[in-house]
Amino acid sequence: MDDKQFRQAMGKFATGVTVITTTDGKQIHGMTANAFMSVSLDPMLVVVSVNNRAQMFEMIQRTKTYAISILSEKQANISMHFAKQRELPSVEFEQLNGLPVIKNALAFVTCELANAYEAGDHTLFLGRVTAIQINDQKEKPLTYFAGEYGTIFPFEQK
Secondary structure, eight states, rough: OOOHHHHHHHHOOOOOEEEEEEOSSOOEEEEEEEEEEEEEEETTTEEEEEEEEEEHHHHHHOOOOOEEHHHHOGHHHHHHHHHHHHHSOOEEEEETTEEEEEETTSEEEEEEEEEEEEEEEEEEEEEEEEEEEEEOOOOBBBBTTTTTEEEEOOOOOO
16 A cells, blocks of 8 residues: 555545635635535534645634635636646636635535644644525536546436
8 A cells, every 4th residue: 555556546536626715814825625525414514624734724724714616617727726737817706705716616615614623644624604605507517536627427317
């Protein structure tokens, strides 16, 4: 067992793609994350996993608030920008509950930090949901599988 084998095995788990954003009032900070999940309906809780060396690790601890934008199939370039794989000249944001979210994403959730749990070289940030917005567009989600972006297609039953 080694790091490469672990990454390859985890890459076989298809996920959606999100961008986590926060602001300190001066700058907007963002990072791409596919380690995101809902945790509880009552109360509404979600969790994101952030590398302890990432700038976002410090930002969430400082701001205690963050937003999650669930990206559409048309937003791979935005994912790559926040993963530091491609530089875009600019990214358009909207505001939800005082936090920046990615314009035209499929849905947004804003959170207040409820707790943080160290987990090896990452920290799991548990967020209490403070606002939700769902866009009515008919686009499909951006997915990530085996190191590549994609989307989903409905299963056709015969």
